[in-house]
Amino acid sequence: MSCDDQIRWDKRHGDSAKAEQPASFLREVIESDSWAIPRGRALDIACGKGSNALFLAERGFEVVAIDISPVALREGQQQAEESSLTITWQQADLESIALPEESFDVVINFKYLQRSLIPQLIAAVKRGGFFIFETLLIDQQTMGHPSNPDYLLRHNELLHVCRDLRVLFYREGKLGEGSDLSFRAGILAQKSC
Secondary structure, eight states: OOHHHHHHHHHHHHHSOSOOOOOHHHHHHHHOTTTOOOOOEEEEETOTTOHHHHHHHHTTOEEEEEESOHHHHHHHHHHHHHTTOOEEEEEOOTTSOOOOTTOEEEEEEESOOOGGGHHHHHHHEEEEEEEEEEEEBGGGGGGSSOOOGGGSBOTTHHHHHTTTSEEEEEEEEEEOSGGGOEEEEEEEEEOOO
16 A cells, blocks of 8 residues: 555545444354354454454454554544543554564454455464454445455455365355445454464
């Protein structure tokens, strides 16, 4: 990303309302008794205004939230302070970031696809930790936006990039309702001990 990308994201976040609701896929996997994900240190990459980071912090996770937009991070930090939640907010260009290996119990990535970053995200997960990822599929082009295949997963691509992890839950297809309806793929995977 560049300075232009930061300006574009600052404008988008500045023009939008408060943070959205946390991702339904994240709520589903964190609140499920099926996986009993223990509370620990979590990384939320491309966090935007922090709806997912706030959700995790409310449930006892120690969260590090990273985004390129200081506008979005300030709003997320304000919401965290209003809710008496402690989150570490970091501004970074994700195209040049170096994440520490095996440092997080949970790493999440929602609505953002930077293929070159995925190996680093997986490497940042501690042994026995969890990787939760969801973003749009190539079929989303039929709904109009986005249409650039660079920002859309190919069918089964997410399964392929997580082939060295234990896949606990996977879904792919047209999901959601109303304004949340989109083609996407989501995975919950665990790094072996």
